Amino acid sequence: xxxxxxxxxxxxxxxxxxxxxxFLVPVVLTAVFAFTNMSxxxxxxxxxxxxxxxxxxxxxxHYDMPSVAERLSQSGFAVDEPGxxxxxxxGIDADIVTELRGHIGETFAARRDAERAIRNLNHRPSLRxxxxxxxxxxxxxxxxxxxxxxxxxxxxxxxxxxxxxAEHQAIIAASYTGWTWTTGNFRRxxxxxxxxxxxxxxxxxxxxxxxxxxxxxAMVLAITTFYMPSRAAGFFRGxxxxxxxxxxxxxxxxWKWLAWDTGFLSVFLGRFGIHSRNWMLDSGTNAWVFVVLIxxxxxxxxxxxxxxxxxxxxxxxxxYASEVDGASRWQQIWHIIMPQLRWPxxxxxxxQTLSLLTSFDLILLSTNGGPGGSTEVWALxxxxxxxxxxxxxxxxxxxxxxxxxxxxVGVFLSLAYLRLFNYRDLVAKPLIEH
Amino acid sequence: xxxxxRAWPVVLALSIVSAPLVLMYxxxxxxxxxxxAPGSLIPYEFTLRHWTFLWxxxxxxxxxxxxxxxxxxxxxxSSAIVLSLSSTAGYVLSRLNVPFRRFFLAGVMVLHAFPSxxxxxxxxxxxxxxxxxxxxxxxxxxKAALDMPLGIWIMKGFYDTVPWEIEMAGIQDGAxxxxxxxxxxxxxxxxxxxxxxxxxFLSGWSEFILPQVLAPDNRVxxxxxxxxxxxxxxxxxxxxxxxxxGVFYVVPVILLFLFFQKHLMxxxxxxxxx
Numbered sequence: 001x002x003x004x005x006x007x008x009x010x011x012x013x014x015x016x017x018x019x020x021x022x023f024l025v026p027v028v029l030t031a032v033f034a035f036t037n038m039s040x041x042x043x044x045x046x047x048x049x050x051x052x053x054x055x056x057x058x059x060x061x062h063y064d065m066p067s068v069a070e071r072l073s074q075s076g077f078a079v080d081e082p083g084x085x086x087x088x089x090x091g092i093d094a095d096i097v098t099e100l101r102g103h104i105g106e107t108f109a110a111r112r113d114a115e116r117a118i119r120n121l122n123h124r125p126s127l128r129x130x131x132x133x134x135x136x137x138x139x140x141x142x143x144x145x146x147x148x149x150x151x152x153x154x155x156x157x158x159x160x161x162x163x164x165x166a167e168h169q170a171i172i173a174a175s176y177t178g179w180t181w182t183t184g185n186f187r188r189x190x191x192x193x194x195x196x197x198x199x200x201x202x203x204x205x206x207x208x209x210x211x212x213x214x215x216x217x218a219m220v221l222a223i224t225t226f227y228m229p230s231r232a233a234g235f236f237r238g239x240x241x242x243x244x245x246x247x248x249x250x251x252x253x254x255w256k257w258l259a260w261d262t263g264f265l266s267v268f269l270g271r272f273g274i275h276s277r278n279w280m281l282d283s284g285t286n287a288w289v290f291v292v293l294i295x296x297x298x299x300x301x302x303x304x305x306x307x308x309x310x311x312x313x314x315x316x317x318x319x320y321a322s323e324v325d326g327a328s329r330w331q332q333i334w335h336i337i338m339p340q341l342r343w344p345x346x347x348x349x350x351x352q353t354l355s356l357l358t359s360f361d362l363i364l365l366s367t368n369g370g371p372g373g374s375t376e377v378w379a380l381x382x383x384x385x386x387x388x389x390x391x392x393x394x395x396x397x398x399x400x401x402x403x404x405x406x407x408x409v410g411v412f413l414s415l416a417y418l419r420l421f422n423y424r425d426l427v428a429k430p431l432i433e434h
Numbered sequence: 435x436x437x438x439x440r441a442w443p444v445v446l447a448l449s450i451v452s453a454p455l456v457l458m459y460x461x462x463x464x465x466x467x468x469x470x471a472p473g474s475l476i477p478y479e480f481t482l483r484h485w486t487f488l489w490x491x492x493x494x495x496x497x498x499x500x501x502x503x504x505x506x507x508x509x510x511x512s513s514a515i516v517l518s519l520s521s522t523a524g525y526v527l528s529r530l531n532v533p534f535r536r537f538f539l540a541g542v543m544v545l546h547a548f549p550s551x552x553x554x555x556x557x558x559x560x561x562x563x564x565x566x567x568x569x570x571x572x573x574x575x576x577k578a579a580l581d582m583p584l585g586i587w588i589m590k591g592f593y594d595t596v597p598w599e600i601e602m603a604g605i606q607d608g609a610x611x612x613x614x615x616x617x618x619x620x621x622x623x624x625x626x627x628x629x630x631x632x633x634x635f636l637s638g639w640s641e642f643i644l645p646q647v648l649a650p651d652n653r654v655x656x657x658x659x660x661x662x663x664x665x666x667x668x669x670x671x672x673x674x675x676x677x678x679x680g681v682f683y684v685v686p687v688i689l690l691f692l693f694f695q696k697h698l699m700x701x702x703x704x705x706x707x708x
Contacts (some may be wrong), residue, residue: 002694003610003611004530004531004532004611005530005531005532007530007610007611007612008526008530008531008532009531009532009533010524011522011523011525011526011615012523012527012532012538013521014519014522014523015519015522015523015582015586016523016538018515018519018575018578018579019545019579019582019583021576021579022560022576022579023545023550023553023579023580023582023583024559025552025556025560026556026560027553028555029556029559029560030552030553030556033555033556033559038559044559044562044563045563046703087614087700095449138444163511198474217569217575221448224444224447224448225448227441227444228441228444228445228448229441232441232445236448236452239452239455239456240452240455242455242459243455245636245688245691246640246684246687246688247639247640247642247657247658247684247687248640248642249642249658249661249662249680249683250462250661250680250683250684253661253677253680254458254459254461254462254664255458256665257458257461257462257465257673257677259456260673263672263673264457266463266476267473267474268475270473272567297455305699351547354549355549357549358549358551358552359551359578360551360643361551361643362643364643365642365662374567376646379551379552382555383554383647384559385553385559387554387555387647388453389649396555396556396558396559399555400555400556400559403552403553403554403556404554406552407553409550410548410549410552411544411545411548414547414548415544416543417541418543418544418547419549430569
C-alpha cells in the first residue's frame, strides 16, 4: 500500500511548485544574473548589432584594432554601379546619371562631402534630388542596427571585404548591444570605495540596532513588564507592539512627523530657542540615531515577546523562595532570570542578525541612505543600483552581484542557525505506515 | 506579583521611555481631524477637510477606493494561496511518508530562515521576462511564495500537536488518509488556519517593497505604494493629509489585531521576520 505516499505527493506538489518557481529559481538566477552586465541600456532580453561610436571606441581600446575602427567609421558614401542602377529606377534625370557615371569609384567620408560633390555637378540637381541621390550612394554602416550576426557581417563585408576571422569576432563582440557574460561585476565590487562604505554602514547598523534594542531594550521590556501588575504589563506590551503591527510606510511617517523641520521636535525645541531643522537628515550622526531608533523600536518587540514567554516558564516558587532568602531584585534578575534567557537571546541574536543584514525598507522610507550616502547599507545600495536610482540607468547585473553577496551570507547564516536550533524530533518519522 | 518589591518606579520609568511612541500614535489620530497653527502643538479647531481625499482624488493620484480595492485583492489572494497550499504541504510534512521528506523539511526550514528580500533583483527580472511585471497577479504570486515557507512551517508545527489517536481511529473505521485529513484533522487545527490566514493577510496589507518594485503602476497601486508616493512628492507637502491616508490605511490592521490578538500572538511570538 502506498496511498499515503501518493496522497502526500499530490498534496505537496502545488506548494513545491510555487516555492521552487518563485523562491529557488530566483536564488539560482541571482547567481546567473550576477555574471552578466545587464542594465537598462542593454535590456534584459537579447540585443542587436550596431556599429556605434562606443563600439568603435571598444575596437580601438579593447581589441587593439584602430585601423579596423578607422575604416569602419570612414565607410561613407561611394558612387558605384548598384547605386546608379537604383537612381535610374528612382526616376532621376538620365543626364545626371550619365554624368555621375564619370565619378564612379569616388568615396566620401561624410554625407556633407557627398552632397557638396553632387550639388556641383554640371546638371545642377535640385535640393530634393541631391537628397535622393546621396541616399542611393549611402554605403555607411555606422549606427545602422542589424538583427543578426550574418546581417552585420554582410554589411561589414560590403565596405571591408578582406577581414580576418579574429577581426570579424571583434566587430561582432564590440557592436553587440545586448547583455553579455562577464566577471567584471565582482572586480568592480572589489575595487570601488562605495563597497567598503556600505559594508561599514551595514556593520554599524546591525551592531547598534541588535545590541541596543533587539536584545538590550527587549530584555528591559520583558523584565520590567514581568514585575508589573498584569494590567500595566499588558498596556506596555501593547504599546511596544504597535510599531511591529503598523505597516512600515505609516510607521516611518510618524518618525518623519517627529523629526521634520516643521515637526514635533523642531516646534517643541523651538520653545527653548533651538533652531528648527530636519533632525533626521541634518547630519550623518543624527541620521544614524534615527535609523537605529526606527529599526530598534520595531525589533524590540520580537525580543520582548520571546523573552516574556521564556520568563513565564520560570517556576514561581523559585522566585518566592529567593525573596524569602532575602535576594534583592538585581540578584533575582541576575541569578534566576538571566540563566533562563540564554537560549532565547541566542535565538533572537541569530534571527535578527539575518533579518537586519538584509532588510532595508525602513531605511529606504526614512533617510533613503542619506544624507550623502551616510546611512546607505548594503541591501539598500543593492536596491539603488538595480531597481531605483536618480540616474535612471539601472544596473541589474551589478545589483544581482551585490544581492548574491547577501544571498550567500543568508544561506550560510540560515544553515548555521538551523544547526544550532535543529531539534531532531522535528523530523520524526510518521507513526502510521502504509 | 512579588510582594516586597514596589512596582511604581518601574512603571514610571517605562512610561517615560514609551512616551514618544504613545505621543506619535496619539498625534496620528488627533491631527487627522483637527487643524494646528504652524509652530504650535495644540490644535485650534475640529475639521474634516483632511479627509476629502475619500471623495475627491488627490491631483495626479488614482482614486483611493480603487487603491484600497487593489490592496484588499492583493492581501486576500496572497493569504488564500498561502493558506491553502501550506495547510496541505504542512500536513504532508507532519504526517505522511513521502519520498525525500527529510529533504523537504530541511528545505522549508532553510527557506523559512532565509531573508527573501535579497531575491528582489532576480524576481524583478523574472517578472519582466515572463510579462507579469506591473500586474497584481505577479506580485500576489511572489508574495505568496515568499510567505509560504513560514506558513508551511507553522502549519507543520500545529499538525504535530494533533494526537495520532484521532487519525488512527479514523483509519480503523475505514476512512482514507485524505478523508481523515479533511474531516478529522483539519477541524483540529482551525485556530491555526485562522491565525495563519490573518497573519498572511496583514503581512500582505502592510507589504511595501514588493509592490513598490514589482507593480508601481497607478492601475495596480496598493495603499502602501500610494502613501509612500504621496509622502515622497515634494510639491504637495501636507502632513495632515498623509496622516489621514495613513489612518485610513492602518485602521483595518489595528481592528483585526484587537479582535484576533490571541490567535495572532501564536505567530508573532514564534519569531517571524523583522
